[in-house]
Amino acid sequence: MPNEQHQDPLLPGYSFNAHLVAGLTPINKNGIYDFFVDRPEGMQGYIINLTRSGEGEVYYKDQSFVCHKGDYLIFPPGESHYYGRRANSEQWHHYWVYFRPRALWTNWLVWPNKIGKIGYFCPKRDLTEKLEKLFIKIVDIAQSSDMYSELLGMNLLESFLIRRMRSLSKLNEKNYDYRVVLACNYITENFNKLSQDDSFINQVSHYVHLSPSRISHLFKENMGVSISVWREDQRMNRAKFLLQTTPLSICQIAQELGYKDQFYFSRVFKNKIGLSPKKFRYVIYSKH
Known part of the structure; x- marks a missing residue:
C-alpha cells in the first residue's frame, strides 16, 4: 500500500x-x-x-x-x-x-x-x-x-x-493584436482541418492576411509562446475535455484534433499530461 x-x-x-x-x-x-x-x-x-x-x-x-x-x-x-x-x-x-x-x-x-x-x-x-x-x-x-x-x-x-x-x-494591461485573436479563434475552430506540421502557419497567415513570419512574430510577442506551442497546448486541453466528457474513442479524438496517427497523438498526450489517453480516462472515471 x-x-x-x-x-x-x-x-x-x-x-x-x-x-x-x-x-x-x-x-x-x-x-x-x-x-x-x-x-x-x-x-x-x-x-x-x-x-x-x-x-x-x-x-x-x-x-x-x-x-x-x-x-x-x-x-x-x-x-x-x-x-x-x-x-x-x-x-x-x-x-x-x-x-x-x-x-x-x-x-x-x-x-x-x-x-x-x-x-x-x-x-x-x-x-x-x-x-x-x-x-x-x-x-x-x-x-x-x-x-x-x-x-x-x-x-x-x-x-x-x-x-x-x-x-x-x-x-x-495587455492589449492583444486583433489579428492574433483571430488566429487563436481560427486555430481552435479548425483543429482537424489544419496541417499537422508547422505548415499550418501558412494556413493561419492566409486567414489573417499576414505573412507567415509576421503572424509568427506578432503571436510570440502577444502570447509569450510560439504559435506552434500554443496550438499544441490547446489541443491537449481539448483532448482532456473530450476524454472526460464524451464516449469518443481515442482514434476519433485524435482525428478531431487533427492527428492522422492515433499512436503519435497518444505519445504527445503522455509527454504533455504524464498519462496515456487511455490511462487518463480510466483515472477520471475511477473517481466517480
Whole structure:
C-alpha cells in the first residue's frame, strides 16, 4: 500500500501529477502541518497562496519576508520553495492552488517580484472580498468529485487572473493584436482541418492576411509562446475535455484534433499530461 503521506498534498511526497490541485493548509503551532515546506528545485507548475489568517514567512537565499492576511504569493515553476509559519505567530492558515497554466495566461502570471522570482499581490480594499471569494471557490471546486471539477476550476482560475489584471493600471494591461485573436479563434475552430506540421502557419497567415513570419512574430510577442506551442497546448486541453466528457474513442479524438496517427497523438498526450489517453480516462472515471 502506498505511503499515506503521498496521498495528502499537505504532506511531503505528494506528486502533484495534475493540472489543478487546491486546498487549505491549516498550520497551527506544534500541529501536524507545523513544518517548513522545503522544495529546493521548486515544482513543475505554479502555486498561488492566499493567507487567510496568521502570518507565514518565506525565505529565499539570505532574504525573507512575512505574508499577512489577504496577501497573495505566486511561485513560478522551478523556483525554490522554503516557507512556513512565522515563529511568533500562533498560526498560518493559507489557501493554495497548484496549476499548469493555459498558454493564454502567460502574461497574467508575471507579478511584481517580492524576492527571487516569487511574485506578490495585495488587492485594493474594494476588490479584496471579491477576489478572496473567487479564490476560495476555486479551492472548493477543485476538491469536489465532480467530473468537470478540473475544467471548472481552471475556468474560475482564469477569471481570477483576469480580474487581477483588470484591477491594475491601464499601463500594465495587455492589449492583444486583433489579428492574433483571430488566429487563436481560427486555430481552435479548425483543429482537424489544419496541417499537422508547422505548415499550418501558412494556413493561419492566409486567414489573417499576414505573412507567415509576421503572424509568427506578432503571436510570440502577444502570447509569450510560439504559435506552434500554443496550438499544441490547446489541443491537449481539448483532448482532456473530450476524454472526460464524451464516449469518443481515442482514434476519433485524435482525428478531431487533427492527428492522422492515433499512436503519435497518444505519445504527445503522455509527454504533455504524464498519462496515456487511455490511462487518463480510466483515472477520471475511477473517481466517480
